[in-house]
Amino acid sequence: MMLNENFLWGGATAANQIEGGYQEGNKGDCISDHLTGGSLEINRSFTKNIDPKKNYPSHEAVDFYHHYKEDIALFAKMGFKVFRMSIAWSRIYPTGEEAEPNEEGLKFYDNIFDECLKYGIEPLVTLHHFDMPYLLVEKYQGFLNRKVIDLYLKYVTTVFKRYKNKVKYWITFNEINFACIPMGNLEVLGIYHEKTEDYTNPYDDLQMRYQALHHVFLASARAVQIGHSINKNFKIGCMIAHVTLYPYSCHPQDMLLVQNTDHLFNDFCGDVQVKGYYPYYIKDYFKKNGINIIKEKDDDDILQDGCVDFYSFSYYMSNCISCQEGLEKSMGNLLGGVTNPYLKSSEWGWQIDPEGLRYTLNKLYDRYQIPLMIVENGLGAVDEMDEDKKIHDNYRVDYLKKHIIEMKKAVEDGIDLKGYMMWAPIDIISSSTGEMKKRYGLIYIDKDDNGNGDYSRYPKDSFYWYKKVIETNGEIL
Numbered sequence: 001m002m003l004n005e006n007f008l009w010g011g012a013t014a015a016n017q018i019e020g021g022y023q024e025g026n027k028g029d030c031i032s033d034h035l036t037g038g039s040l041e042i043n044r045s046f047t048k049n050i051d052p053k054k055n056y057p058s059h060e061a062v063d064f065y066h067h068y069k070e071d072i073a074l075f076a077k078m079g080f081k082v083f084r085m086s087i088a089w090s091r092i093y094p095t096g097e098e099a100e101p102n103e104e105g106l107k108f109y110d111n112i113f114d115e116c117l118k119y120g121i122e123p124l125v126t127l128h129h130f131d132m133p134y135l136l137v138e139k140y141q142g143f144l145n146r147k148v149i150d151l152y153l154k155y156v157t158t159v160f161k162r163y164k165n166k167v168k169y170w171i172t173f174n175e176i177n178f179a180c181i182p183m184g185n186l187e188v189l190g191i192y193h194e195k196t197e198d199y200t201n202p203y204d205d206l207q208m209r210y211q212a213l214h215h216v217f218l219a220s221a222r223a224v225q226i227g228h229s230i231n232k233n234f235k236i237g238c239m240i241a242h243v244t245l246y247p248y249s250c251h252p253q254d255m256l257l258v259q260n261t262d263h264l265f266n267d268f269c270g271d272v273q274v275k276g277y278y279p280y281y282i283k284d285y286f287k288k289n290g291i292n293i294i295k296e297k298d299d300d301d302i303l304q305d306g307c308v309d310f311y312s313f314s315y316y317m318s319n320c321i322s323c324q325e326g327l328e329k330s331m332g333n334l335l336g337g338v339t340n341p342y343l344k345s346s347e348w349g350w351q352i353d354p355e356g357l358r359y360t361l362n363k364l365y366d367r368y369q370i371p372l373m374i375v376e377n378g379l380g381a382v383d384e385m386d387e388d389k390k391i392h393d394n395y396r397v398d399y400l401k402k403h404i405i406e407m408k409k410a411v412e413d414g415i416d417l418k419g420y421m422m423w424a425p426i427d428i429i430s431s432s433t434g435e436m437k438k439r440y441g442l443i444y445i446d447k448d449d450n451g452n453g454d455y456s457r458y459p460k461d462s463f464y465w466y467k468k469v470i471e472t473n474g475e476i477l
């Protein structure tokens, strides 16, 4: 099966995991600037003040801020058609509350887009990727306060206008459904409750969390409307962390549990953003949990008028769900589950399931019937560099290859898929653990968790493999 010749092959990143350039170009502090480094064993922590004795990996990240030309040239060498990246809101409005945007920040992204366009690479921009300006957390508890909708829209309008001739594809919020579990309080919603001590296990108030999520839905829907009024050719999408779920057994209760968990984690946000209204099952969940969303009179119309143009998602793994107690637990991107005896896991315990991607693409297209994009898929692994500065990451090639094979089968099944962006073309700071050691890149970056390294870039074996994949439009894998 041949993929469409305009198929968008490329890679995806996020500002807080690649840029560095902390406080350079008048950038303000954002949420991720206050997250310390961690590991699989030690959770990252969130500190209100920057403690000079602690390590905050986003401050340097992989220094894309100063290496973007070199990095984009490498992406071009692989033949990228698209580069997914995010704009750091706090580079444009350092505290979120300034009346005028920060020209240095705007110029930085102008340079990036110009560099991409020079090579015929289409930028795809995430407007919010876990990095709200910090002041908005402190002053308003983020999106819990409706005022932050307006501040987000001020920022979004500024960048839509500025880049209207350079960027066509936009995503309003990264992994918005992270807000459907307690940990999403901070990174998606900007809520850091005074009773919270550990942000990975925060104090969780359902009423607050879902009220703030309602405001995020409104912000997203208004952004879609505003974007279309600035450039009717904009394509603006939602982005969901899709953790594919299987029943552990054929017990009907396992099946019902999967359906319910799917509804609450995987489906809810996409349903609102694609269909423009709250689905029936969430109303029941709200009722049973005493959640009462406070709406203003136009809110339902705003949601209805701000449906997204495409559905994008991250896919790393699948998990099993069971109503039985005592089964072996599996880890996961945001959502854990029960171990699947038929699957192997990555070094960080994420179950590798290429066929689950085909299943997911079919499920999503069946549900939404709008264009889909895979905007994250990849393997975090420890890479070793040999004496010749080569990295033989055949495990990464194997992971990506198997997923692309299943993706092509899904296209053959008849789904409408616009693009595939692997995560991540360059090594980056891991979002969950804050490590460098968990490498995703096709390009190795000389930096480790102890601050060693000179940030030199080295193509891995997977770089040359992916180049061939793109060159042949996915025919040679």
Ligand code: BG6
Pocket (backbone or CB within 6 Å): 014, 017, 174, 175, 241, 314, 333, 376, 380, 423, 429, 430, 431, 432, 433, 438
């Ligand atoms: C997604 C995020 O959750 O998964 C990315 O959108 C993140 O920001 C990616 O990097 C992989 O997760 P991790 O924790 O391995 O970096």
